[in-house]
Amino acid sequence: GIQVEQSPPDLILQEGANSTLRCNFSDSVNNLQWFHQNPWGQLINLFYIPSGTKQNGRLSATTVATERYSLLYISSSQTTDSGVYFCAVGTSGSRLTFGEGTQLTVNP
Amino acid sequence: EPEVTQTPSHQVTQMGQEVILRCVPISNHLYFYWYRQILGQKVEFLVSFYNNEISEKSEIFDDQFSVERPDGSNFTLKIRSTKLEDSAMYFCASKTSNYGYTFGSGTRLTVV
Numbered sequence: 001g002i003q004v005e006q007s008p009p010d011l012i013l014q015e016g017a018n019s020t021l022r023c024n025f026s027d028s029v030n031n032l033q034w035f036h037q038n039p040w041g042q043l044i045n046l047f048y049i050p051s052g053t054k055q056n057g058r059l060s061a062t063t064v065a066t067e068r069y070s071l072l073y074i075s076s077s078q079t080t081d082s083g084v085y086f087c088a089v090g091t092s093g094s095r096l097t098f099g100e101g102t103q104l105t106v107n108p
Numbered sequence: 109e110p111e112v113t114q115t116p117s118h119q120v121t122q123m124g125q126e127v128i129l130r131c132v133p134i135s136n137h138l139y140f141y142w143y144r145q146i147l148g149q150k151v152e153f154l155v156s157f158y159n160n161e162i163s164e165k166s167e168i169f170d171d172q173f174s175v176e177r178p179d180g181s182n183f184t185l186k187i188r189s190t191k192l193e194d195s196a197m198y199f200c201a202s203k204t205s206n207y208g209y210t211f212g213s214g215t216r217l218t219v220v
Binding site: 031033035040041042043045048086088092094095096097098099100101 | 141143145150151152153156164166197199201205207208209210211213214216
């Protein structure tokens with residue numbers, strides 16, 4: 001099956017700092033999503049981004065499908081950005097395979 | 109924005125008991141899924157359901173598990189005889205054919 005690697009596994013930032021999270025995957029995909037898992041365990045969909053670049057406020061994401069990686073950028077981080085960020089990939093109609101996640105802690 | 113609704117949000121059950129986790133997918137979605145996440149681990153696929161039948165299942169989804177779409181709106185996951193290792197967060201998800209998944213808020217199952 002598809003392998004998904006996320007880096008770094010843990011990240012600690014001061015409020016206001018910027019960060020880049022990376023997701024590498026082992027095979028061609030046509031579905032890639034970034035999720036934020038909040039402290040209550042909910043999976044919040046951030047981006048559906050099988051290719052290209054998208055922005056939503058302080059967050060943006062870029063997927064280079066031909067090179068099998070995706071990046072999630074968080075600018076001017078806030079304490080509410082803390083949690084686990086998951087990358088998940090899949091092919092048409094099939095299961096999503098999740099990475100191990102990046103645990104982000106933003107300190108005031 | 110349309111949501112996937114899961115009930116209950118928390119459930120505690122005795123080992124060996126049957127549990128049914130309920131989900132209401134987004135109304136125009138055709139593909140339905142269950143995933144689970146054991147505490148501190150990554151999210152794992154359990155089963156996908158399309159056109160009133162299972163389309164794919166993982167090795168985790170053994171004979172103790174079953175899924176059903178009893179009417180036009182609900183999608184359920186049944187665990188026949190719960191074990192301690194079934195304790196996890198269970199997520200329901202749905203999607204259309206050409207967009208990403210929408211996940212519900214999860215049901216936290218604790219088996220004691």
